[in-house]
Amino acid sequence: MLSYRHAFHAGNHADVLKHTVLLELLSYFNRKDKPWHYIDTHAGSGCYALDSEQAGKTAEYASGAARIWDRTELPEPLAAYRAALAQFNPHGRLLFYPGSPALAMTQARPQDRLRLFELHPADFESLVRTFATESERVQCRKADGFGALKGLLPPPSRRAVVLIDPPYEVKDDYRHVVDCLKDAIRRFPTGTYAVWYPMLARPEARSLPARLADLGAESWLDVRLAVRRPPRDGFGMFGSGMFIVNPPWVLPERLEAVLPWLVEVLGTDDGAGFDLEHRIE
DSSP: OOOOOGGGTTTSHHHHHHHHHHHHHHHHHTTSSSOOEEEESSOTTSEEETTSHHHHHHOGGGGTHHHHHTOSSOOHHHHHHHHHHHTTOTTSSOOEEEOHHHHHHHHOOTTOEEEEEOOOHHHHHHHHHHTTTOTTTEEEEOSOHHHHGGGGOSOTTSOEEEEEOOOOOSTHHHHHHHHHHHHHHHHOTTOEEEEEEEEOSSHHHHHHHHHHHTTOOSSEEEEEEEOSOOOTTSOSOOEEEEEEESOOTTHHHHHHTTHHHHHHHHOOSTTOEEEEEEEOO
């Protein structure tokens, strides 16, 4: 199915968590001069105009990224996130929201490489346009990232951050995520893998973090941010999480400084909260 379009959700609370974590991962990789690869299995269209019909229809960014944008006193990881947003909004207004690949590009050095997969035809065309001037460092492929990832592991640099971020619009996506991560760890055990997942009432969503932890990675981190109580009717996303395989050892401490702040600023009722679990060898 190709009905999902991230433009409707660009800059929402889930993007705030996902992209804060992503920037932390790449910033840590930049501590060494050795090149890295960023691989995105579901890259989307690259960048989103927040005044577009799609983004304006739901305006989810107003209760997400906009609340960070309007603040001046921020914890360090969120200050870095806001600074990255500012690169796409130089005139002081939050008009554009960069997707994961565009944010990764803010951290990329001349020696680093991006490998991006997107299957939706319109989003793929937009993705190609977004990176049209970066053909040396960025390769875009119209393909299902679940299957295409296999051909890139291990990357030549032997250093990689892989973002697995499907839309979860069908139940099979949950199974595909587990199978994809299992295969990726087997092919490239030392890679860093970041799996984004929604917090939903459906059983597939509730069981996913435990299924990922059961894959047996020696080092992992699971962070969850809820912005509201689970809906009584069982429908709708009330938070999201990131499951990281081979996270930087500094990541738990960095997130502990951010999560209470995010709960206060992004939370909408007394159901807002966070969980942070990790086992880092």
